[in-house]
Each structure stands twice: as C-alpha cells, then as structure tokens.
Amino acid sequence: MTANLKQRAERQESEVDSPLKPMLHTEADAAAEELNGAAGAAEESEELIGIFYVENRRRKQNIKIVVKLCPDGVYLRRETTQNDHINEQLIRIDDIIGSSCGQRLKKRTRGGLNSCKSTKNQEQQQQQEQHQHPDEDDYGEEDQQRKAADTSAYLYIYAYLKKEKPLRRVQTLRILRFRTSDDYAENLATARLWHRTIRKHKRRSGAAGETARAAGKKLLILLNPKSGSGKGRELFQKQVAPLLREAETQYDLQITTHPNYAQEFVRSRKDLMERYSGIVVASGDGLFYEVLNGLMGRMDWRRACRELPMGIIPCGSGNGLAKSIAHHCNEPYEPKPLLHATLICVAGRATPMDVVRVELNHRDKHYVMYSFLSIGWGLIADIDIESEKLRSIGSQRFFLWAIRRLITLRCYRGKIYYLPAKSSTGQPAGAAAAAAKAAESGPETPAGQANNQSEPQSPEFSEFRDLPDDEDVELRDSQSDPDQFADALSLDRSIYRQNADSWHSAVSRRTAYYSIGGHSSRSNRSRLNVTQRIEAANAEFNQLMPKGTIPGLQLPLPAADGWLHEEGEFVMVHAAYTTHLASDCFFAPESRLNDGLIYLVIIRAGVGRSQLLNFLLGLHSGTHLPLEEDPHIQVVPVRAFRIEPSGSHGIITIDGERVDYGPIQAEVFPGLINVMTTTGQ
Numbered sequence: 001m002t003a004n005l006k007q008r009a010e011r012q013e014s015e016v017d018s019p020l021k022p023m024l025h026t027e028a029d030a031a032a033e034e035l036n037g038a039a040g041a042a043e044e045s046e047e048l049i050g051i052f053y054v055e056n057r058r059r060k061q062n063i064k065i066v067v068k069l070c071p072d073g074v075y076l077r078r079e080t081t082q083n084d085h086i087n088e089q090l091i092r093i094d095d096i097i098g099s100s101c102g103q104r105l106k107k108r109t110r111g112g113l114n115s116c117k118s119t120k121n122q123e124q125q126q127q128q129e130q131h132q133h134p135d136e137d138d139y140g141e142e143d144q145q146r147k148a149a150d151t152s153a154y155l156y157i158y159a160y161l162k163k164e165k166p167l168r169r170v171q172t173l174r175i176l177r178f179r180t181s182d183d184y185a186e187n188l189a190t191a192r193l194w195h196r197t198i199r200k201h202k203r204r205s206g207a208a209g210e211t212a213r214a215a216g217k218k219l220l221i222l223l224n225p226k227s228g229s230g231k232g233r234e235l236f237q238k239q240v241a242p243l244l245r246e247a248e249t250q251y252d253l254q255i256t257t258h259p260n261y262a263q264e265f266v267r268s269r270k271d272l273m274e275r276y277s278g279i280v281v282a283s284g285d286g287l288f289y290e291v292l293n294g295l296m297g298r299m300d301w302r303r304a305c306r307e308l309p310m311g312i313i314p315c316g317s318g319n320g321l322a323k324s325i326a327h328h329c330n331e332p333y334e335p336k337p338l339l340h341a342t343l344i345c346v347a348g349r350a351t352p353m354d355v356v357r358v359e360l361n362h363r364d365k366h367y368v369m370y371s372f373l374s375i376g377w378g379l380i381a382d383i384d385i386e387s388e389k390l391r392s393i394g395s396q397r398f399f400l401w402a403i404r405r406l407i408t409l410r411c412y413r414g415k416i417y418y419l420p421a422k423s424s425t426g427q428p429a430g431a432a433a434a435a436a437k438a439a440e441s442g443p444e445t446p447a448g449q450a451n452n453q454s455e456p457q458s459p460e461f462s463e464f465r466d467l468p469d470d471e472d473v474e475l476r477d478s479q480s481d482p483d484q485f486a487d488a489l490s491l492d493r494s495i496y497r498q499n500a501d502s503w504h505s506a507v508s509r510r511t512a513y514y515s516i517g518g519h520s521s522r523s524n525r526s527r528l529n530v531t532q533r534i535e536a537a538n539a540e541f542n543q544l545m546p547k548g549t550i551p552g553l554q555l556p557l558p559a560a561d562g563w564l565h566e567e568g569e570f571v572m573v574h575a576a577y578t579t580h581l582a583s584d585c586f587f588a589p590e591s592r593l594n595d596g597l598i599y600l601v602i603i604r605a606g607v608g609r610s611q612l613l614n615f616l617l618g619l620h621s622g623t624h625l626p627l628e629e630d631p632h633i634q635v636v637p638v639r640a641f642r643i644e645p646s647g648s649h650g651i652i653t654i655d656g657e658r659v660d661y662g663p664i665q666a667e668v669f670p671g672l673i674n675v676m677t678t679t680g681q
C-alpha cells in the first residue's frame with residue numbers, strides 16, 4: 001500500500017472501525033491464488049497481502065477487505081461497489097499485543113472481524129455455511145461437529161488501539177479465516193506464516209521483550225496477595241492473565257508469602273538473568289521497593305539492572321510508580337489501571353529510570369538502601385503514616401487527616417543541605433537559583449573536612465557509572481570462588497536480617513539495607529574463621545556496590561562543593577523523583593523518569609493555613625506549587641540532599657514507608673534501572 005493509502009488510513013480510522021465491527025462470517029473468492037502466491041514467497045518477506053470477505057447480512061452482500069501485513073502493522077482496506085467507497089484502517093504494530101492461530105476458538109470473541117478466503121465456489125460455500133451454521137450462538141454438540149468439519153485455520157489478532165482525547169485504549173480483535181485448502185494443515189501453515197510475520201515485525205519495531213521471548217525467556221511476576229484491598233490474586237486472574245495470554249507472554253508467577261519474600265527471591269536466585277526477560281511486580285509500591293533492593297543486593301547487580309527491566313501492575317493502595325510510568329509514556333491509567341499497566345508491561349520496551357541511594361544513621365549503624373519514589377519529612381509523611389489507622393475508609397483517609405493536621409499544624413526544627421542541579425550554563429537551574437539566593441543569606445555551611453570523595457557527577461551524564469568497566473566486574477565475579485563466597489554471603493545476610501527485624505520491626509516494613517562495615521582483606525579466606533569470612537564477604541560486597549559520590553552521612557558537606565544549607569523550622573521537606581507519589585498525587589509535574597533530578601519541596605514555618613490548604617488541594621492536579629517565588633513554599637531540583645532533624649520525634653518515610661527518625665541523606669543515580677514502558681528509551 002502506498003503512502004497515500006497510509007495517510008487515508010490515518011484519516012479514516014474511526015470511520016472504518018465501526019462498520020467493520022458488526023460483520024461476522026466470511027465468504028471466499030477466486031483471488032485465493034493471490035494469497036497462496038504471496039504466502040508461498042513470503043516466508044522472508046516483509047509484507048503479506050490477502051483478500052478476505054465479510055458478509056454483511058443486513059445488506060445481503062459480501063464486502064471485500066484487502067488485508068496487508070507490513071512493518072507498520074495491519075492495513076485493512078474495505079471496498080464496496082456502492083458509491084465506489086473505500087474505507088481503510090491501520091492497526092499499528094505497536095498496538096498489536098499478540099496473535100494466535102489454530103482452530104476456531106470455542107468461546108465467542110468480542111468485536112471481531114471474521115474473514116476468509118477459499119478456492120471454493122463462493123455461493124456454494126455460502127450455502128454450506130448457512131446450513132452448517134444455523135445459529136452462530138449455538139456452541140453445543142453441533143458446534144463440535146461443525147468444528148470437526150471446518151478445515152479453516154484462524155488467526156486472531158489482539159490489539160489495543162491508542163486513541164487521544166480522551167486518552168484511552170480500545171480493545172480490538174481482528175480474525176482472519178484461512179480456508180484456501182480443504183486440508184486444515186495447509187490452512188494452518190498459512191495462518192502461522194501471518195502469525196510469525198506479526199512477531200517478526202514486533203521484534204523489529206524495537207520491542208526488546210520480543211527478542212527475549214524468542215530466546216525462551218519468561219517474565220517473572222511477583223504478586224503480593226495482601227496488597228491494597230487484598231484481592232490481588234483474583235484481579236490478576238481476571239484482568240491480567242487473559243492479556244498475558246493474548247500477548248503470548250510466558251511467565252512464572254510467584255505469590256509472596258511474607259514480607260521480604262520478593263526481595264530474597266530476587267537477590268538469591270542464581271539463574272535470574274538466564275531465565276527471565278524482566279520482573280513485573282503485581283502489587284503496590286512496597287513490593288517494587290523490595291525487588292529493587294533485592295536486585296541491588298546481588299553481586300551482579302549491575303548486570304541485573306541492565307538486563308532485567310522492571311514493571312508494575314498496580315494492586316496496592318498508592319500506586320505512585322504505576323501512575324508515573326503511565327504519565328511518562330502518555331498511556332491511560334484510569335479507568336482500568338491493571339489493564340493499562342499490563343499493556344505497558346507486555347509492550348516489550350524499557351526506559352532507564354533514576355534510583356536514589358539513601359543513607360541512614362541508626363544508633364551506631366549506618367545503612368544504605370535504594371529508593372525510587374520519594375523521601376518525606378513532616379506534613380505529608382505524617383498524614384501518610386498517621387492516617388493508616390483510618391485505612392478502612394479508603395483514600396478519604398488522607399483528606400480527613402490532612403484537615404486534622406492543618407488544624408493542629410506541627411513544625412520540625414532541623415537542618416537541610418542540598419546540592420542544586422546546575423543548568424547548562426553552570427548556574428543553579430530555575431527555582432534552585434532562588435534557593436541559592438535564599439541560602440546565601442542563611443547561616444554558613446559548616447567548614448569541614450575536605451571531601452575525600454570525587455566530585456559529584458553532573459546529571460548531564462545520564463548514565464550511572466562508578467566503575468570503569470562493567471565487564472571487569474563480571475569477570476572478577478566469575479574468577480572468584482563462587483561457592484565459598486555465596487556461603488559466606490548468606491551467613492552474612494542472616495545477621496543483617498536479625499538487625500533488620502530489630503531495627504524496623506514495629507514501625508517499618510522496610511528491610512533493605514546493608515551495613516557499611518569496616519574493610520577486611522579477602523585474601524587467604526580459606527584460612528579465616530567464620531566471622532572473618534563474613535566480614536570479608538561483606539567488605540567485598542560493599543566494594544561492588546554503587547559508590548556514593550557525596551561525603552558520608554557523618555561528614556560535613558562543604559559549601560565549596562556547591563552545597564547549600566538552611567537551618568530553621570519546617571512544616572515539611574519532601575523529595576520526589578517521579579511525577580506521582582500516588583495515583584492521585586501529581587507531586588512533581590516536571591519530573592522525568594531519567595532526568596537525574598530530585599525535586600525537593602520545602603515548606604517553611606510561617607506558611608499560612610489557607611496557603612497550605614491550597615497546596616494540599618492542588619496535589620491532585622499538580623497545581624500545588626507557587627508559580628512565583630514564595631518565601632514559604634519552594635521547589636528545588638537537586639542532585640543530593642541531607643536532612644538532620646533536631647529532635648527525636650517525628651516521621652520520615654522512604655517510598656511511603658516509615659523508617660527510623662534521624663539523619664538521612666540521598667543522592668540520585670541517573671538511569672540506574674530500566675522500567676517497562678511503551679515508548680522505550
């Protein structure tokens with residue numbers, strides 16, 4: 001088909017869509033040889049063309065449809081003799097999630113276009129059809145006989161057409177019926193050729209997932225049956241599994257049985273990259289956090305992050321990441337978040353996403369964990385956690401608790417430090433410039449020890465790097481004594497876990513943190529006792545972990561390195577690195593998945609209640625931030641920050657979960673992981 005035809009197809013898409021839908025059944029025509037010819041020569045061909053017929057029972061006529069499969073997708077061109085009218089439709093290859101071929105499906109499928117080709121005489125065939133199919137809805141014994149007599153092969157094409165205004169996906173099924181031959185095997189061979197060609201075009205369109213699938217890899221799906229309303233398993237079977245079937249996606253479903261199950265599974269599974277093409281979390285943001293930290297806990301974390309894109313199917317209560325990803329690739333979210341998110345996960349494309357490395361101090365220990373959504377201190381963290389007791393009333397709990405907290409407004413004293421993101425001119429960007437100005441008049445940044453770490457990377461270097469060469473790391477892993485090391489590491493982990501339980505037990509479900517212990521040599525490990533081996537493994541593991549580029553939490557942050565500093569009373573400091581904190585909280589509208597930025601929203605003491613009310617009400621639509629410079633509410637794009645609360649009472653959250661109250665610092669690692677999207681890079 002020509003470019004002209006393509007243009008017309010785009011123009012007339014909606015016009016074609018509805019007339020085609022009600023058409024059922026098919027009839028053949030003498031052009032079958034054309035298809036045969038095309039099919040025979042087309043094994044390596046980019047294009048397949050067939051002529052199909054649909055019967056329009058109302059008008060008692062057959063309508064000819066020319067179907068062309070090419071790298072763009074499937075063109076359907078309908079020709080009628082009346083008025084010389086032509087309608088065209090293009091089903092884009094990106095909108096096709098999969099296809100299947102074989103015998104006629106027993107269950108009536110919705111929205112289908114049945115078409116066929118045959119060498120048989122058209123009228124004779126039609127009579128035979130009518131005799132054999134007195135009632136299309138009858139699927140009893142008669143149906144079985146009919147099926148047995150039917151030598152046709154069927155190709156089912158499953159598509160979800162993307163439409164704008166309103167943004168939505170329209171479920172569409174097109175069925176092509178092949179009956180050129182009286183031999184089912186021959187018809188099936190033709191249908192299979194079309195099926196293979198669809199997959200080939202999907203692969204070539206950049207869907208890396210297709211390549212992984214071709215290599216026999218599966219998706220790993222981790223489902224938390226307790227997340228959200230607790231109906232995750234049921235929702236998965238009803239809404240997600242049918243889509244995965246349509247998309248021909250092979251998967252392993254792991255139902256989590258307890259907190260940390262997913263983290264441990266991902267961390268310890270040896271053949272993770274060999275077996276799986278990606279990891280999908282069917283849960284809330286909490287389980288995604290576990291999987292992220294499980295990957296980061298692997299010796300081969302670098303390869304795991306690179307090779308295993310992560311996806312999320314929102315079954316939780318907040319679902320900030322799922323909404324942020326949908327927003328990023330301009331995909332719909334409501335009214336069917338599970339369906340839309342599954343479509344993203346089966347699209348087979350991935351986009352790099354920033355991860356934030358967080359350091360915490362607790363008692364004498366120093367912990368590192370990885371976050372993907374937000375860090376909160378003050379108002380929003382308080383509302384989030386304190387309203388847990390009203391969980392039974394649903395999302396209304398946030399609103400009710402927000403009102404309560406507005407009446408009894410709290411402020412927290414402390415210090416905040418941040419490293420503003422630089423614009424290309426080297427100056428602090430946008431709001432950061434205002435922050436810089438405000439901070440200049442504030443107290444001096446404490447002069448301190450020289451930063452013994454390298455200059456922090458600019459976010460313009462969007463790929464995270466901390467070691468010169470990936471391959472070196474992998475080589476080293478394979479050259480070491482893996483068994484001995486794995487033993488030592490697992491012993492080490494069990495000790496962490498005891499600490500983890502005591503550390504976070506009552507207040508947090510978070511357990512992903514690693515002690516940054518002292519270094520010890522791993523040479524002569526075989527002569528070391530168990531404790532020494534644990535220490536050695538621990539030290540080696542820490543060597544391999546991504547290195548922070550800012551001074552450690554106990555060290556000062558020198559103004560000379562660009563750190564700004566502010567001390568005072570704050571209503572809230574909330575840092576976000578995705579657009580949405582929850583599906584209905586558009587917190588950082590400017591944020592991009594891979595921009596290397598943390599959006600630090602600071603609300604200082606002295607803010608008026610009405611201003612605060614407007615802020616909270618505007619969160620839903622992303623209109624909460626002041627358009628002009630404001631002394632009380634400010635958003636600063638930063639690359640790193642530190643909070644040092646003065647008192648010992650308050651709430652700090654990471655990705656919506658409470659952690660111990662105390663000093664915390666965070667630094668963004670641009671594009672460290674890959675998340676599943678429909679757009680790709």
Ligand SMILES: Nc1ncnc2c1ncn2[C@@H]1O[C@H](COP(=O)(O)OP(=O)(O)OP(=O)(O)O)[C@@H](O)[C@H]1O
Nearest residue numbers: 227228256257258259283284285286316317318319
């Ligand atoms: N089988 C299980 N039983 C109890 N808790 C579990 C189980 N599996 C996982 N968890 C824990 O439940 C926590 C919360 O899960 P998740 O985030 O999926 O749901 P949610 O809290 O309802 O959603 P959101 O984070 O969006 O509010 C996770 O941190 C995880 O550790």
